[in-house]
Amino acid sequence: MNHFPEAWGRPRDDVYGAYNHSYLQTSGPKTHTMSPAVTGTSVVGIKFNGGVALATDNLASYGSLARFTDVKRLRVFGNQAVVGFGGDVSDMQYIDRLLESIDIRENYSTHGNMLNAKNLHTYLAKVFYKRRSEFNPLWNHVLVAGFDGEGKPFLSSADLLGTTFSAPHLATGFGAHLAVPILRRLFPDEKPIEEVTREQAVSALKDCLKVLFYRDARSLDKYSIAVITQEGIDLKEDEQLESQSWAFAERIKGYGAQTN
């Protein structure tokens, strides 16, 4: 047993090899978040007739460790916008505080909080772009859902570089590979969002989350889902993925009983 405080809580040298002390350095150049630590995975969103639906799972991973299993990655802003966060969780919490202070300030103004999802997205994209230009990025990829100034459903993406784009359905992280193809098949470009019902949208998101849980090792079967309509935000933060079938996994080499 080593009694020096520096050694406390460290992996044992004889088991794990020498500890990389560069992580503890107190001198050298000023460093920023150059890699994320605790992270959230995909965010999936889709527009439908009269609103937008957004979903994430409730996991915050530390590398490959499923560290926190009850982290809410959908954050409500005002009463008609939701931000779904992927990427670094501490940066998410920073942005959340930022948005909360804006919300409070706006609510104290005479007109109340008039900022819609489109305004919020523009603001967030500028924050991201400013921070990346300072070489001090906020390590997130977010989807902003709600309504634009004309009351039309709004769904748009912003990432740590300040890149922005919007589409009828979007997904970040692993979801960009796995969820987007599913959504594009279910709701092709020719089909206007007016023909997509709320039920179809929600069910599609659940399908996407299920596929992500099957194939994304950094995902969880507990999830949050927000449905934003003109009536308000319906946010459920403690959902469970249902009707999973792991039969396919039996055929995967190296899984379960099958070892070679």
Added chain:
Amino acid sequence: MTSLMDHPSRGETIGYSFSQPTAAPVKEHSFYPYTDNGGSTLGITGSDFAILAGDTRSTSGYNINSRMVPKVFKIGGDDETGEGAHILLSVVGFAADGNALKERLDTVVKMYKYQHGKSMSVGACAQRLSTILYQKRFFPYYVHAILAGLDEEGKGALYSYDPVGSYEREQCRAAGAASSLIMPFLDNQVNFKNQYIPGSGEGHALEPKKAEPLPQETVKQLVRDAFTSAVERHIEVGDHLQVMIITKDGVEEVYHPLKKD
């Protein structure tokens, strides 16, 4: 923390269970502030018009972010729709920088009108865009920009830029992912490179075909042909073709479908 780390007892004499590196390697900044969002743009001028076009696909690696992210913008318009604008700008490369550049130039053109009581000429705007780009010489806007409008004589004017502000007025220019596919086509079809007047001579005496401004309809068709071909051969180009045509009557904007594969 610092005082703990600098504890004098630290060293080999004390039995650590792990070895102490004598000097911690300095961690480098590993953050790369750019990305490539693909896509291509193209501009051609005529005697009384200028055309600026671009596809609307946005990519990250092999992913398609969105099928509808326009790359051609009206600059200095009266409202957010760009109504009343007389200058066009296309940006291709890193989309976040492209947007920042567009918004900056737009602000500059609007401020110019307030300060000097007249609309900015394309020539002046071209010079200003160059200085904007050059001012970020050591952290450039990673974009290939093309600026279009009508000059003081009403002729089509087109200026193309590199990311750090070198610029040139040209008859036509392709930029972005498929520029190397489109530009040779333009050289041949707009500037008549490698075209000769039949029967004008033998060998070196053969007279090259003189380039002259093309009619609007011909140019429109050239633009569409250029992009349909580029879509076939480049994965980052596709979805829709956004075309803006500027004439003395204003700016006309049209979209054409492109292959989505």
Added chain:
Amino acid sequence: MFIARSEYGKPHPVPPMPLGPTTFSPEGRLFQVEYSLEAIKLGSTAIGVATSEGVILGVEKRVTSTLLEASSVEKIVEIDQHIGCAMSGLQADARNLVEHARVECQNHAFHYAEPLRVESTTQAICDLALRFGESGDDEESVMSRPFGVALLIAGHDEDGPQLYVMAFEHFHARLANLCLPFRYHAEPSGTFYRYDAKAIGSGSEGAQAELQNEYHRSLTLAEAETLVLKTLKQVMEEKLDSKNVQLASVTKENGFRIYNDEQMSQAVAQLGGNQ
């Protein structure tokens, strides 16, 4: 009049507060602004006349001593190839303004590959002239007093030949107007003025009356030259000759040109011939 409570609750009069240049006096006056008006009233006469062919500027040099080298008195200067200016008042102050205008012109040409418009140049000068008083938290430091100089700015751009005045009646009234709307009923929009013909400085009242009588729109450049000299002659204390006045012109063809000795002699001779 002003009473405050002391530490022990005894009332005592507040000591007179030191007045900054933008601090009102108890009577509601801005002394520094008013003093600057006085400084300009003492200045030598300068005249500008705009015609469709170009603008003529003329100043009296006030050669106060026979030992003074007349060519060293510089009261008309170039701002850019297409803009020049004549001054009346503190010449050192004018140098600041002119330097600022020159930089603005060069900066504009660098950024926009075109000359700065005459009106914009004038606006740039006026912007600088307003920067006196106490600076705010994040403002750069400002001048401690207003400029004691008036300028005639002549130039040529796409709107043709133009003459602008940054002068006390208007510009300084505008300064005062920002602070004292009830004392000066000048143009409240904070603009400067464009003139066909204008005189500034100590002889300006008489000169302006003369210009008012003689000016007409179809004046040629040569006639404007004569009018400027004639008017100067009337208001000058010394006898006008080619050494104690200076002329300059701004035309589309030649831009800003200051008259050399030969041209001055010629112009003065012309005047003698006309009378």
